[in-house]
Amino acid sequence: MIPKECKRLAEVDFPIAEVSRHAVKEKSIKHGHPSTLHLWWARRPLASCRAMLMALLLPDPCDPLCPGDFKAIARKLLPKVSGSVGNTDYDLQRKLFQFIADFANWDNAHQPKFLEVSRALVKAAYPEETPLVVDPFAGGGSIPLEALRIGCDAFASDLNPVACLILKVMLEDIPRSNSHLVEELRSAGDEILAKARTELLEYYPNESNGSQPVVYLWARTVRCEAPNCGAEIPLIRSFWLCKKPNKKLALHYLKTTTRDGTPLVDFDIFEPKNENDVAGPTVSRAKATCLCCGAVLQPERVRSQLMTQNGGADTIFDTKGARVGGALLLAVVTSKNGVVGRSYRLPTESDYSVVKKAQDKVQVVMDDWNNRGKDGSCPFPDEPTPVGGGSGAGRAFSVQKYGIFRYRSMFNCRQLVTLQSIVDLHKSLNPKIAELIAFSITKAAMQNNSLCRWKPTGESLMDSFGRQAMPIVWDFAEANVLASSTGDFRKALDQIIAFIERSKYSVGQVQQLDACESPLATESVGVLFTDPPYYDAIPYSDLSDFFFVWLKRLLPNHPMLKDPYNSMNNLSPKDREIVQDETRSYQGRIKNKEFFESQMGKAFVEGRRILKEDGICSVVFAHKTTEGWEALLSGLLNAGFTITASWPIKTEMENKVGGSQGGVKKAMLLSSVHLVCRPRPVDANVGEWSEVIKELPNKVGVWIDKLEAEGIRGADLVFSCIGPALEIFSRYSKVEEADGKEVSIARYLGKVWEVVGRIALEQILGTEESKARNGAAGALEEDARLTALFLWTLQSTGIPLENIDSNCDEDDDGDEESTKKVKVKGGYSLVYDVARRFAQPLGIDLNKWNHRIIEIEKGTVRLLPISEREVLLFGTNTISQVDSTFNVSEQLTLFPEYDVKPMPKIRGKKVSLSGAETDHKPTMVTTLDRVHAAMLLQANGQTNSLRALLKSEIENGQDFIRLSNSLSALYPIGSEEKRLLDAMLLGIKSI
Numbered sequence: 001m002i003p004k005e006c007k008r009l010a011e012v013d014f015p016i017a018e019v020s021r022h023a024v025k026e027k028s029i030k031h032g033h034p035s036t037l038h039l040w041w042a043r044r045p046l047a048s049c050r051a052m053l054m055a056l057l058l059p060d061p062c063d064p065l066c067p068g069d070f071k072a073i074a075r076k077l078l079p080k081v082s083g084s085v086g087n088t089d090y091d092l093q094r095k096l097f098q099f100i101a102d103f104a105n106w107d108n109a110h111q112p113k114f115l116e117v118s119r120a121l122v123k124a125a126y127p128e129e130t131p132l133v134v135d136p137f138a139g140g141g142s143i144p145l146e147a148l149r150i151g152c153d154a155f156a157s158d159l160n161p162v163a164c165l166i167l168k169v170m171l172e173d174i175p176r177s178n179s180h181l182v183e184e185l186r187s188a189g190d191e192i193l194a195k196a197r198t199e200l201l202e203y204y205p206n207e208s209n210g211s212q213p214v215v216y217l218w219a220r221t222v223r224c225e226a227p228n229c230g231a232e233i234p235l236i237r238s239f240w241l242c243k244k245p246n247k248k249l250a251l252h253y254l255k256t257t258t259r260d261g262t263p264l265v266d267f268d269i270f271e272p273k274n275e276n277d278v279a280g281p282t283v284s285r286a287k288a289t290c291l292c293c294g295a296v297l298q299p300e301r302v303r304s305q306l307m308t309q310n311g312g313a314d315t316i317f318d319t320k321g322a323r324v325g326g327a328l329l330l331a332v333v334t335s336k337n338g339v340v341g342r343s344y345r346l347p348t349e350s351d352y353s354v355v356k357k358a359q360d361k362v363q364v365v366m367d368d369w370n371n372r373g374k375d376g377s378c379p380f381p382d383e384p385t386p387v388g389g390g391s392g393a394g395r396a397f398s399v400q401k402y403g404i405f406r407y408r409s410m411f412n413c414r415q416l417v418t419l420q421s422i423v424d425l426h427k428s429l430n431p432k433i434a435e436l437i438a439f440s441i442t443k444a445a446m447q448n449n450s451l452c453r454w455k456p457t458g459e460s461l462m463d464s465f466g467r468q469a470m471p472i473v474w475d476f477a478e479a480n481v482l483a484s485s486t487g488d489f490r491k492a493l494d495q496i497i498a499f500i501e502r503s504k505y506s507v508g509q510v511q512q513l514d515a516c517e518s519p520l521a522t523e524s525v526g527v528l529f530t531d532p533p534y535y536d537a538i539p540y541s542d543l544s545d546f547f548f549v550w551l552k553r554l555l556p557n558h559p560m561l562k563d564p565y566n567s568m569n570n571l572s573p574k575d576r577e578i579v580q581d582e583t584r585s586y587q588g589r590i591k592n593k594e595f596f597e598s599q600m601g602k603a604f605v606e607g608r609r610i611l612k613e614d615g616i617c618s619v620v621f622a623h624k625t626t627e628g629w630e631a632l633l634s635g636l637l638n639a640g641f642t643i644t645a646s647w648p649i650k651t652e653m654e655n656k657v658g659g660s661q662g663g664v665k666k667a668m669l670l671s672s673v674h675l676v677c678r679p680r681p682v683d684a685n686v687g688e689w690s691e692v693i694k695e696l697p698n699k700v701g702v703w704i705d706k707l708e709a710e711g712i713r714g715a716d717l718v719f720s721c722i723g724p725a726l727e728i729f730s731r732y733s734k735v736e737e738a739d740g741k742e743v744s745i746a747r748y749l750g751k752v753w754e755v756v757g758r759i760a761l762e763q764i765l766g767t768e769e770s771k772a773r774n775g776a777a778g779a780l781e782e783d784a785r786l787t788a789l790f791l792w793t794l795q796s797t798g799i800p801l802e803n804i805d806s807n808c809d810e811d812d813d814g815d816e817e818s819t820k821k822v823k824v825k826g827g828y829s830l831v832y833d834v835a836r837r838f839a840q841p842l843g844i845d846l847n848k849w850n851h852r853i854i855e856i857e858k859g860t861v862r863l864l865p866i867s868e869r870e871v872l873l874f875g876t877n878t879i880s881q882v883d884s885t886f887n888v889s890e891q892l893t894l895f896p897e898y899d900v901k902p903m904p905k906i907r908g909k910k911v912s913l914s915g916a917e918t919d920h921k922p923t924m925v926t927t928l929d930r931v932h933a934a935m936l937l938q939a940n941g942q943t944n945s946l947r948a949l950l951k952s953e954i955e956n957g958q959d960f961i962r963l964s965n966s967l968s969a970l971y972p973i974g975s976e977e978k979r980l981l982d983a984m985l986l987g988i989k990s991i
Helices: 014-028 046-057 068-077 089-103 111-123 144-151 161-176 181-203 301-308 349-371 413-428 431-445 488-502 538-556 593-610 625-638 689-709 714-720 722-730 745-765 767-775 782-794 832-839 867-874 890-895 926-938 943-956 959-970 975-987
Strands: 130-137 153-158 210-219 221-223 232-234 241-244 247-257 263-270 286-288 314-318 323-326 328-335 342-345 453-455 459-464 473-478 509-514 525-530 580-585 589-591 610-619 641-650 659-661 664-666 671-679 687-688 734-736 826-831 854-858 862-865
Touching: 014 089, 014 641, 046 089, 046 144, 046 525, 046 610, 046 641, 046 671, 068 089, 068 488, 089 111, 130 144, 144 153, 144 161, 144 525, 153 161, 153 610, 161 509, 161 538, 181 431, 181 488, 221 301, 221 323, 232 263, 232 328, 232 459, 241 664, 263 328, 263 453, 286 473, 301 714, 314 349, 328 349, 342 854, 349 413, 413 431, 431 488, 453 525, 453 975, 459 473, 473 641, 473 687, 473 722, 509 641, 589 593, 593 625, 610 625, 610 722, 610 890, 625 641, 625 722, 625 745, 625 826, 641 714, 641 722, 671 714, 671 722, 687 689, 689 714, 689 734, 689 745, 714 722, 714 782, 745 782, 745 832, 745 959, 782 832, 782 959, 782 975, 826 832, 832 862, 926 943, 926 959, 943 959, 943 975, 959 975
Parallel strands: 130 153, 130 525, 153 509, 453 473, 525 610, 664 826, 687 734
Antiparallel strands: 210 328, 210 473, 221 232, 241 247, 247 263, 314 323, 328 342, 453 459, 580 589, 610 671, 641 671, 659 664, 826 862, 854 862
């Protein structure tokens, strides 16, 4: 066995770059991947889990305590996949890391030789007992699955019943199955589909010309309440039908009237020549605009009208079967055998007649159930939808505001008839395959509800979980489940079968449990590896209820499909869920931030209890605020853990995580930091604050150099420095000052931010910045340091360079409460907490620079683009009015080297620290101001003025050029600011 004191590979080094590359690439892999078994949110990449597990389990050959037998076996095994091994222990260590990196590749994860070597290495490290890997927040099961793949035992648990069913099927049922499972699944799937076609064909009739409807495009509707109008307003987010480079089709509306003179809108399909030919949306942020009279229906009235329609997904018919309101069919997408591509047509009366027929069928089923005394579950899911609202996880849900109070109202009647019919057919299946077939049906339900959207650029239907929320969708797409296209449960089953065919691992163990109450014995676990929930980031229980309500009907009386702690709850467990959601409470406590942190601390205490003294732990964390980190680390340290390493593994694609709000480019973390921990000895010493602080700069400095060499930068690098910094602090039972006062983790982290910030500034702005510690001459001013640090923190955080139209509801689906028009702003933003943590220890007052180089609002700090500084820098004479014959003796009085003079007023006003008008003294011009002024001159083609300014700066010293070069290296490639700086610097060379 590995001696307790022997370091594991994860505590020494890790192939960050290679594993990150494979983890990101895995996001685009679907065939045979476990993510196709069933949806689960924030599933960890298998690549990072597999690599980290190997690094946690295997000893470091360079450690003197590393068993000789392990090294000997490793030397024999590795040449099978990684080439020859050198003679030294260091050579062996490097070869092990190469193997870990190669094994992270999805293409190698199923290769017999890689599987053989990985399992043999684990066996060599643990010859007497197979290591047990435990994940108490197992969710989608990536960690326990990879543990089984490399030959470990795995115990996976979760509170959520949907997660537990996924885990059971993946970790227990599939590896236990025989070779006939795939054949049985295909046969059962074909049988159900054949019967479903017979039962449902009347609701999805084919066209007379042999075409088949593929997707029906609908819009919810409300009535205009303007006097003398009363027209129906179709709530349409986009009039585009197809928006491909070589094929463009859209809807065109025509104003007309009914027989009684009521305004009416009809539609045509046409080929637009450009964007302006297509009408804009009729609904934005819940405000609807009448196409007939132009009146605007306010959000509260839109919600009220949809409330009376139970969400508006169904058409309203009169007694004669004619449509009089409700959902409006806009167009039908069709396909035809032998014809390439898809066609579009307008709806007909026959389209509505089959919809009416489906509504009648729903009524018949409900009448039958009522006549039977409501025996058993309602045939259609009548469980309540999430309430939504609040500042926690509940904010992700809004459907109740529009009348969708029950899950059945998320579906139109044809979708309900379809799903209920397939559910009935499922009841006759062999129990051994019932769960897997059930998964294919609930996956199909994601694409068969009224929260699905049509994507014109791909001519495809987007399922309801494009993001981790349940917002209203104004114009929705309904799939034809018989069309062998999107929404077909048989296609979903084929994806499951593909995963089963590639599954080669042993059987694990799954239990539905509260992470704070493990059934495992004290000190019985070798590896504790988990990815816990993050505050209000993902409302797992509410999201999973969408599947839970159908799974209960597909698998009645299943032992896992229940709340084990509350028999009266007919949905997934909410009381004990560790989440920040102020709309809920548990045992009299609001489930706020403090609740989350308290319960997470209890879970860590329980994890420490079951972990062996020589065991090892890894906790994955990717929270974007420092408060989140403080709470997590406090919980780990208070539970008795010592942090021994931290490894940032890039798990997100850059084009997926960057966002824009109101035109501001927002930074998001690309990496998930894997903290490595050990149980802290009960007799650990008390640390001296002075010694801890003395050791910190060197530890962090070495780490920054290492991470930058691995391509880790910006906020990802910042948060990754926490691990090595905590190695110092967490090795002690506590840290005290000379007077015996205990130092808190919050205070220590404040010191960590300061050290990271200082090291970063010295690297960015040069060694002269070290003089800033004592306010010595030669250091650049405060605003330059703030700007440099701000841009450095933004690096490699997935910031898109394009502005995004704020009038588009692509991200909010019209679900925002605000009815104000969003002002488009440029620049870049950081979470206020992150910016403050850096600025404060370095003596930078953010408020001092508010409305001068930054803007503070709504929990973020926005770095102003230079275009917004034009008036501030040039006063009432804007840059466009600067004389092209720029006179240095006159114009450079703006700058203190030539004539100490205040900055010009902002249009006659002076700005206070908070942005209000005041009479305090204006701020003097800085080096950053002069650089920005030069960039503005460059942008506006003021060549003579720019040349005179640059010549004066060269003669004055190096600060201007030093800062310009630094900022050029910091601004994102492709940004306008970098272009201007580079052009300006090129001009300096010609002077």
